[in-house]
Amino acid sequence: MGIEVNGKVYEVDExxxxxxxxxxxxxxxxxxxxxxxxxxxxEHWDIINxxxxxxxxxxxxxxxxxxxxxxxxxxxxxxxxxxxxxxxxPYGPAKQACRYAGLPKPTGCV
Amino acid sequence: MSEVVKxxxxxxxxxxxxxxxxxxxxxxxxxxxxxxxxVSLMFMDDxxxxxxxxxxxxxxxxxxxxxxxxxxxxxxxxxxxVDADSLVARGLTQDDLVQVAWEDWESGEEKENIVEVVDxxxxxxxxxxxxxxxxx
Numbered sequence: 001m002g003i004e005v006n007g008k009v010y011e012v013d014e015x016x017x018x019x020x021x022x023x024x025x026x027x028x029x030x031x032x033x034x035x036x037x038x039x040x041x042x043e044h045w046d047i048i049n050x051x052x053x054x055x056x057x058x059x060x061x062x063x064x065x066x067x068x069x070x071x072x073x074x075x076x077x078x079x080x081x082x083x084x085x086x087x088x089x090p091y092g093p094a095k096q097a098c099r100y101a102g103l104p105k106p107t108g109c110v
Numbered sequence: 111m112s113e114v115v116k117x118x119x120x121x122x123x124x125x126x127x128x129x130x131x132x133x134x135x136x137x138x139x140x141x142x143x144x145x146x147x148x149v150s151l152m153f154m155d156d157x158x159x160x161x162x163x164x165x166x167x168x169x170x171x172x173x174x175x176x177x178x179x180x181x182x183x184x185x186x187x188x189x190x191x192v193d194a195d196s197l198v199a200r201g202l203t204q205d206d207l208v209q210v211a212w213e214d215w216e217s218g219e220e221k222e223n224i225v226e227v228v229d230x231x232x233x234x235x236x237x238x239x240x241x242x243x244x245x246x
Binding site for chain 1: 137141175178180181185
């Protein structure tokens with residue numbers, strides 16, 4: 001399986017997660033969002049970039065409760081709650097945003 | 111949140127690579143964080159190598175998951191203990207180990223490092239206080 005971004009094909013697994021994190025580029029997120037009928041705003045990118053930084057530092061994708069707390073700390077309390085995050089990523093902030101960010105599915109997510 | 115809070119201890123005794131035990135243990139800790147229990151980790155024997163700084167796995171083609179230990183404070187892990195004798199026997203000191211910060215998000219209480227080197231008597235005490243011990 002694969003997704004096509006600007007003429008280049010990226011391999012993804014059966015759940016649509018990018019196979020190779022190193023290959024990620026912003027266009028990957030744009031294409032994945034478009035398939036979900038979603039337009040990425042700056043608010044979406046704040047979360048996607050945050051996830052990539054978190055992964056870079058800790059080598060895992062955070063569980064949703066950890067993501068919620070950490071976003072609240074970094075981007076402000078008004079954003080550190082599930083209502084705000086689910087508003088941005090209706091398929092689940094950890095799962096959907098991690099997929100756009102090119103990360104593996106968060107540990108413990110089913 | 112939950113009615114009964116139990117003291118869970120994850121006991122880690124094996125080197126980080128070569129077997130899957132260290133990574134499996136870490137994954138169970140990360141997943142188990144959702145259950146709101148009081149969680150501690152104990153590192154003994156070759157398990158102390160799991161916490162060493164500066165791991166480089168390029169030669170063995172495995173993912174270096176040692177940075178992940180530093181996020182355990184965010185996953186409800188309150189205490190991380192390291193057996194002093196196991197450290198000494200391997201020529202290691204606390205300076206060779208990663209630091210794990212902990213913060214209570216509600217109260218704002220912070221600890222710079224929850225990794226604590228403990229002697230054999232204290233190891234025994236901590237084990238006796240635990241309700242459940244998962245051995246890896």
